Amino acid sequence: MRFFALFILVTTQIALMQATQAAQPIGRLFSSPAERSTLNYLRQTKKVMMVTPVETTDQQAESAPVELPDAINMQGYVKRSDGKDGTVWINNQAMQENTGNKDVQVGSLPENGNRVPLKLPANGRRLTLKAGQVYDPQNNRVREARSHGAGR
Numbered sequence: 001m002r003f004f005a006l007f008i009l010v011t012t013q014i015a016l017m018q019a020t021q022a023a024q025p026i027g028r029l030f031s032s033p034a035e036r037s038t039l040n041y042l043r044q045t046k047k048v049m050m051v052t053p054v055e056t057t058d059q060q061a062e063s064a065p066v067e068l069p070d071a072i073n074m075q076g077y078v079k080r081s082d083g084k085d086g087t088v089w090i091n092n093q094a095m096q097e098n099t100g101n102k103d104v105q106v107g108s109l110p111e112n113g114n115r116v117p118l119k120l121p122a123n124g125r126r127l128t129l130k131a132g133q134v135y136d137p138q139n140n141r142v143r144e145a146r147s148h149g150a151g152r
Helices: 002-023 032-045 056-065
Strands: 072-078 088-091 093-096 116-120 126-130 134-138 141-144
Touching: 072 116, 072 126, 126 134
Parallel strands: none
Antiparallel strands: 072 088, 072 134, 088 093, 116 126, 134 141
């Protein structure tokens, strides 16, 4: 009987300790309040970069070969609930929606859905990718990105 009472007492203590630890707030993940404040300040004061297109003559356009990127790997995206631009990770580079680089331009993230609209400036091709997909412009195919251990 003593063993049973001791067992109940120990089990109750463990359950109470876990409940106490679970009630404590986790706080903000990935950054301290100072870092969070700095990030919010940078978002609010970000200057919009305007890109002006360079006019080319027909002769220059014909002589310049179209250089397609190797592959467009979309790792993921984050939609913001405060109405500001979301972030998309393409080829291990974070980009805001409605911006681009020399390889790809990101469109607006959809309200509902999981496909991100993209455009390739090299050939004007438009496509949509889900997180974890890779577009190969050489073959014009979309495939699922492989995990590090798969396929060996």
